[in-house]
Amino acid sequence: MEGMKTMSGTSLAIPIETYAARRQRCRVEASARSFAGLIVFSRDPDRAGNGLYLANHRPIAGSHPSMYDQRGRGYCAIIIPVDQDETLLVTSPYYEPDVTMDRVEVDTNLPRGLARILASYGLDSGERWGLVGEEFLPVLLYRDIQTALPFCSFYFADDVLWSMRTIKDEMEQQILRDAAKIADAGAATAMRAYRAGRTEQDVVNDIDSTLRSLGATNTSLTCQSGVYRSGEPLIRPFASDRILELGDMAQLEIRGSYRGYGFDICRSAVIGPPNDTQRHMFETVDRMLDAIIAKAAPGVRAEELQHEIDEIAHVEGFDGYQSMHFGGPSTYCGHGLGVSNDEPPVLFTGDRTILRPGMYITPEPGLYRHPEGGLRLEDDILITPEGCENLNSSQRWWWSED
Known part of the structure; x- marks a missing residue:
C-alpha cells in the first residue's frame, strides 16, 4: 500500500495519509480559535507522544541543561500554520528517516529556529499562536521563545491534541x-x-x-x-x-x-x-x-x-x-x-x-x-x-x- 511507506521506503503501521489528516485537523482547531496555527512540542524520552502522533518522530537526543548557544536539545516542534505547509523543527541533525513530513529544519537553538520558520511564513508579527506542550515546556524555553518572537502572542492549547489522541480509530x-x-x-x-x-x-x-x-x-x-x-x-x-x-x-x-x-x-x-x-x-x-x-x-x-x-x-x-x-x-x-x-x-x-x-x-x-x-x-x-x-x-x- 503506497500510503504505508515514508519517503525513505520504511513501512509504517499507520498510513502517511492518516498523519496528514491529523495535522489538517489541527489546522481546523487552530482556525476555530483564531490562531495563526499550532506549535506542537515533544520531549525525549517521556513526552514524545505528540511528535509520534503527528509526524512519526521522536526527538533523538536526550534533554540536558540549555547552555551556550544551544536551547531545547531533546525537544522538537511541529509548526502547523492554518493555511500553509507544516514544518518539523528538530534540534539535532540525527533524526529518524521515517518521519511523515516533507519539510524538516534543524537548529540547535529551538527558539531561534522557531523565529526563523515563522518569519519564512510571514507569521511572526502580531499573530496569535496556539502552543501544545504546557505540562513539560520549561520556563527557560518558553521565555526564550517569547524573546525570539516578541510581536507574537501565545496561548496554550494542549486540549487540542489530547482530544484527538484519546479516541483511537x-x-x-x-x-x-x-x-x-x-x-x-x-x-x-x-x-x-x-x-x-x-x-x-x-x-x-x-x-x-x-x-x-x-x-x-x-x-x-x-x-x-x-x-x-x-x-x-x-x-x-x-x-x-x-x-x-x-x-x-x-x-x-x-x-x-x-x-x-x-x-x-x-x-x-x-x-x-x-x-x-x-x-x-x-x-x-x-x-x-x-x-x-x-x-x-x-x-x-x-x-x-x-x-x-x-x-x-x-x-x-x-x-x-x-x-x-x-x-x-x-x-x-x-x-x-x-x-x-x-x-x-x-x-x-x-x-x-x-x-x-x-x-x-x-x-x-x-x-x-x-x-x-x-x-x-x-x-x-x-x-x-x-x-x-x-x-x-x-x-x-x-x-x-x-
Whole structure:
C-alpha cells in the first residue's frame, strides 16, 4: 500500500495519509480559535507522544541543561500554520528517516529556529499562536521563545491534541488488540519464570525475551518481590538481584510498544500456596479490576471508576492500603494509553472526563504497604459503544508450586 511507506521506503503501521489528516485537523482547531496555527512540542524520552502522533518522530537526543548557544536539545516542534505547509523543527541533525513530513529544519537553538520558520511564513508579527506542550515546556524555553518572537502572542492549547489522541480509530484499535496479545504472552512467560531460587532480574529477562521475539519494543518491566519491594507502588531498581523465596509476593509489570502503540498490564504472584491474608488480598484486587471493567462505558466519568474500587477496599478492610483518600499510597487506579504509556484520562477523583467509544484505558487497582507486601492487577480495555472490551485474557494472579 503506497500510503504505508515514508519517503525513505520504511513501512509504517499507520498510513502517511492518516498523519496528514491529523495535522489538517489541527489546522481546523487552530482556525476555530483564531490562531495563526499550532506549535506542537515533544520531549525525549517521556513526552514524545505528540511528535509520534503527528509526524512519526521522536526527538533523538536526550534533554540536558540549555547552555551556550544551544536551547531545547531533546525537544522538537511541529509548526502547523492554518493555511500553509507544516514544518518539523528538530534540534539535532540525527533524526529518524521515517518521519511523515516533507519539510524538516534543524537548529540547535529551538527558539531561534522557531523565529526563523515563522518569519519564512510571514507569521511572526502580531499573530496569535496556539502552543501544545504546557505540562513539560520549561520556563527557560518558553521565555526564550517569547524573546525570539516578541510581536507574537501565545496561548496554550494542549486540549487540542489530547482530544484527538484519546479516541483511537479502527486501525489503531487493531494494533492495540495485537499489542495486548503480546502482553498476554509475556504474562504466560511470567507464570513459568517466577520460581524460588531465581532472581527478579532472571524473571524480567525471560519476559523481555518473549516480548521482543513477538515484535515488541521499548519494553519496561518490573519484578518487585518480598514484603518491602512488592509493597511499593513503584520502586527502583525495577528488577534486582534479590533471590526469590517461599512466600514472596510480587508485582510483575509488563509494558512496551508494538507498532508504535503501548501495552501495559500487571500480574501478581506468590511463591508457594498463599496464606489466608494473601489470598484475601489477591481476590479483593481481582474483584476491584472486574468492577472497573463492569462499570467502564460511554457516559461514565473517569473518576467514577476510582470510586467503584474505593468502596470495595473499604468493605474488605483495606482502607489504609489503597487510595490516598483513605490514607493509602495509591495516587490513581489507572490511566489512558496510546502512543505514550501514560495519557489522559486519569482514573482518579477529580478527573471528570466522560468516557467515549474509542478510548483506550488501563485500570490498575492494587493494595500496597501491607504487612504481607503488595500487589497490582492491570488489564488494557477499549471503550466501545456498548460498554468496554477487555483486550487481555491471561491469568491475572497465581502461585507457584515451589
